[in-house]
Amino acid sequence: MAKNKTLETEKSVSEFLDEFVANETKREESKILIDLMSKVSGYEAKMWGPSIIGFGSYHYVYDSGREGDAPIIAFSPRKVAFSLYVFRGNKEDSIWLPKLGKYKMEKGCIYVKKVADIDLNILSEILKDTIKLTLEQYPTQTDII
Template identity: 85%
Template sequence: MAKNKTQETDKSVYQFLDEFINDEAKREDSKILINLMSEVSGYDAKMWGPSIVGFGSYHYVYESGREGDAPIIAFSPRKAAFSLYVFRGNKEESTLLPRLGKFKMEKGCIYVKKVADIDLNILSEILKDTIKLTLEQYTYLTDII
């Protein structure tokens, strides 16, 4: 079975921002997201793969037998927009989305061009819901909150 490409690394999150994020505004927005996600989750930011900043971790096993570890919540400062890996699709989160602000969404991933486009209080609630849902769904977390 293939090994999951996106794994936690020892690379410094701030070194990643300094080396790979040339846009100062995107770097500052990344720091805002790091502070918010760390505060809400209780975890320090860790690099997952070359470009994902994650918080906490859980172990998943799919019906197919594929398994691996993933961050509980995460984001990636991509060139076009931030990818926020924070939405699990439950009812509570769905009612919050209309109040989040300006974003796009595909496959449970929220895309935001800049942090100023969204309400951080609403994002905080979505983060809490995502963490709660993950904890409920994956009782064998590698790192319990």
């Protein structure tokens, strides 16, 4: 059985931003997302793998038997765009996505070039929905933070 490659690490989020996010604007926008996600989730930012900043955690077990832990909400400040791991559910059913602003979406991940391109109040609602849906789907959540 394959092991989950994205595990919580001991690396400091601020160290990661200083060392690996060369663009100053992207670093500042990352801090905006960290503040927002911390406030909405109630969790402190933690590093997951080498480049994902996550908040909270849950334990999943798939029908295949594969299991692991993952952040409830997360993002990664990639070179081209922010990868926001903040959406669960059906894109067509979302009342929030049409109001979010400028983004692309693939495989349940929202890609945003600049934080200024999206409405942070709408993102807050998406975050709340994601947290609720995740904890409903995985009620045996393991709060390992």
